[in-house]
Amino acid sequence: MPPADPAAHTGTAVPATADVNAGADSSARLRGFRHAGPSAGVGADLGANAGVSGLGEDTVDLRLPDELLALIADASSGSHGARRPDQDTAQTSDAIATTRAASVPSVPSLVPAEDDLLDRVADWGPTDTSVGVFQLVPVRVERDLPLISRWMNDPAAAAFWGLSGPRNVTEDHVLSQLAGDGRSVPCIGALDGTPMSFWEIYRADLDPLARHCPVRPHDTGIHLLVGAVADRGRGLGGLLLRAVADLVLVRRPSCARVIAEPDIRNTPSIAAFLTAGFRFSAEVDLPDKRAALMVRNRALRHLL
Template sequence: MPPADASAEPGTAPDGGSTGVEDTLDLKLTEELLALIAEERSAGTRRATVPGDLLGDPGSWPPARTTPGEFALLPVRLDRDLPVISRWMNDPAVAAFWELAGPDSVTADHIRPQLEGDGRSIPCLGVLDGIPMSYWEIYRADLDPLARHYP
């Protein structure tokens, strides 16, 4: 079987044929939902503490028991988590992939739009037995522009 072509148009199968379906959803938020989001922001509610508009609230998901310990996802709060995330992003092995090396503001500028967004993406810390050990971005892959290139 030939490899999937990342440059394929939506509805194009890896072999070049048509899938007959649109594989990406262009979501248009209703005026009512936009008004609710604006109301939460004006009330001073932080995005990371509100259940995700499209993904739910990863902070409320039960932890997973693993051999090394209990693993949980904790939605990012910049005031609490920026120093550790920025330190990770400046590690050469991480910087090669994330391209967020530099002062804390570089990482903050990447994370802040997600915290203020519509819930398509929620930045989280992976926490093992209460110790931050990884950074995650939980997102709706079907709503990401990259989805248009993969069935």
């Protein structure tokens, strides 16, 4: 459940147009519980609601889908998270080493179309917004790592993503996703062709997040980091979150909800999600944070 903490600031009250900078802790990335490693297995209980209050209609009793049962059978432990406590570190290290050695050019070549779990993010294409044309571009390590690492070392981002330090810290986080099965896809967000944000699009129902709150089959999660300081505080976080959530719902017809779990302390991030049409569903206790579960329902898409 890598972070979508759009705005990596801690702070007090923030207007609803606040920007999402730091990490989609929606991004509110959990250290060690991030969606960094789609390579790890699932083992998620879709009906789990431990540590959640006020779940209301979001609590459902589901039979595990055949797709998830098959993934569980193939995997020994689960998550996106680069530093997740329950991660099989040996397996992940091997996968990262293999990916680095292969010098993988892009995500699309790693995820066969027939096995893609996110309906080919690379093919989603551009979308028009009031501030320009926006597009999610799957990360290419050799091209994008220096920029992402620089963004992660910004104090505002570091507070929620926990990926500051040497470049290999960010590299391992990204490679663990690229070496996986496609349940989490790291992307650069380009506005009018200029890289300006880092995103992670992930299958929430195949993520350890499902152990801590009720999720539904094909629920799709978002993590966002608005990278450049000059792009923060302009309302871009909420605007782009809405655009990407719409894109998910258009490109993933099987997905009924887009969700995020920013740190409950990250008020700018939560405000950005509210501006984007998400609603606050519950507070959730996760291994590395107390999060605000934010949900955007397909059925309410045109009302919020």
